Amino acid sequence: METIVKPIIAEELLEQLQSQTVVEKQVILHCCFKSDYITEEKIRIWSSTYLVDRKSEHISKLVHFENISLFPNWTDVPVAKEYWFTLVFAGLPDDCKVFDFxxxxxxxxxxxxxxIVRNSSDVYRITLDV
Known part of the structure; x- marks a missing residue:
């Protein structure tokens, strides 16, 4: 059996890396689209979707999406059902209290x-109407 030796990293290199580390904050929206129609609906998300801080007008861009298609493609929504999808955005400023989607x-x-009133987890559940 081979012995694994822990590498030694110079203290100054560790300090340099520590100062360059940026904590990535993300905001997650779990979105519910309610289909009220008697026929199937289609939805999609565009890359031009943002969170906007009401105080500073900071804009957080969409970085990831799940269970929904990106323009120009469409996602089918079942008739008269709730359809859930998730959007992940770049972080908002620390002092942001309220934002718009x-x-x-x-x-x-x-x-x-x-x-949308900010919470400590930056994870939200919202219901969307079109």
């Missing part, structure tokens, strides 16, 4: 939720 698109029907 905005999908800026060149047509009607973009997702929009205003006045």
């Amino acid at each position: 905005i999908e800026l698109i060149p047509q009607a029907g973009g997702f929009y939720e205003e006045g």
